[in-house]
Amino acid sequence: MISFFLFIFSLILFSLFSYGFIDPNLIYFRNIFTNFAFQQRELTTFIYGALVLSLFISFYFIFKKPKFDFKNIRNLIILTTIILLFSYPATLSYDIFNYITTAKVTFHYQENPYIVFPIEFVNDPYILFTRAANKTALYGPFWILLSAVPHFAGLSNFVLTLFSFKAFIALFYIGTVYLLQKIDRNAVLFFALNPLVIIETLVSAHNDIVMIFFALLAFYFIKTKKLFSIFALIGSILIKVGTIFLVPVYLLTLLNKVKGEKVYIYATISMFFVFLLSPLREELYPWYAIWFLAFVSLIPGREKMKELLIFFSLGLMLRYIPYMWSGNYFGATPLVRNLLMVIPPILYLFSLWLKRIYRS
Template identity: 45%
Template structure:
């Protein structure tokens, strides 16, 4: 089963390069690009099939961990292998990482204020030929923009090198977040695998390079500091987390939560992030990678609950939201309805299964 998993990851990495924008000055696989980029049925079947295989493997792995058949060392090896393969993929499902690159370029190369100057305001900027959000000012907080100086300078002005610098930067935060979860759980392999091997997490982070793991890494370490009575450090880190993306502001009420049980803290933290996840359509819409937010704290909740059951369904369904677009190449028509169906039907099914499953 592990062999099938790694074969799927390898194929995912190769085929992802078929999604390179035709106008982007990035390498393209001549025989693959016309099939993936301009066809509909092939990428639809490939992606939906890959998601299915990855989730079956994920649930199989968690079940084996529950049976004490998989150790922490084995989980870490799986995480290492997953990272080593997916780091080479192209961000096929989202263009956000290019927005990070463009904002960093406006800030550190052109030395402009990214909250005032949009990429489109920069004349003759090469990225404008393929950038999807060139007409927007910076969408993220100042802490994130300061952190992007690292991959920006590492990229040395080359787009491909900068792309991989950002991907490696995000992947490093993913590994750090996995390590924090593992340590805080008492080095339990299940907690590590629940988060670190979830396909939604690995694809959103290692393939598409979303910065949510940075925000959540700072949030988790802030609570770990507070747990160890380092209150100033903890509050400072939580503020830094909020100034990455803003979603972790939902955790602020927990600073005043009086309890001796950190299991209760993790439980309510996961609920808080569930709530902010559901409120995300107020700003724009629900995105798959937003579900990383509650998953971080759910991994630390030892007793299996309805929230865990729902998380399996949401993780699976959210990754399918892009499937109707692959098939129709349109965000209108039937696509919005299908997105709603695949988002909410799987968690309903997974919670119903949980409710009918006898527990010891």
């Protein structure tokens, strides 16, 4: 019970803490702008590290609990969603501004986002705080089509649009959790309350959860509604191309060459492989871990592997610390980021080795 309360308390603090990252160019939040995260970098880094550790420690003990009441887990997921829905999204990433601006180019200005740059609309106030405004659309056409929903729900009001996008992403998070529960109830806890998943999905509002929702939907209906299942996988690929690596596993499953837990083992390997390849395109972003964590959760047992991935998730979230501290991506930052990423899983493996030595 202490772990549950610590988890909730940490979520509330993280949600409040997120407003210290409000961009100085974001005129719509001028009344609550403090510049805290940019002026007090050392303190900000300490608070972030403490909150992340608190979330992972409490989550680890919840996960390790021998028996858990699924109703309590469900209530915790709902509470988590509500708390983080109202956090400020551009705490660790500015991607949500890109989603909003691309949708505006498409549906407000009625221009082709794959040809027209957002920065071409020089008088648009969104350009002041949108990163990558000098690039065309970064995501697939199905995502842009889906983004019409939160765009129009925002009624041309930026704050309403911002939280419409967050709510939209949160719905896909709930949908993904629901699919996991339908496939295997035991999969829910590992994925749904992993701090990496909830921060990158419910705080930063990355659309990777939308891509994974449609991928899981494809596997869920692969036997009962094959045509719908195929369209779901195509939809996933047309959000972000990463799930194209699931096609071989999908085809083997469709042809009954792969069955049972092997489906999710091969899907995990495929998505982890894409995750490892991501630095070739840009860099190893922490939220890319959502791609394989969803499928890992569906593999029965393998508790040690899942515990290792919890520690790896912690390491990925620690990658934000060097930039948060220094304000730049150069010098020692890349090396320190990678060290912080690998230290937690290495320590976990070392602890297993020590236990084995002690028992022998």
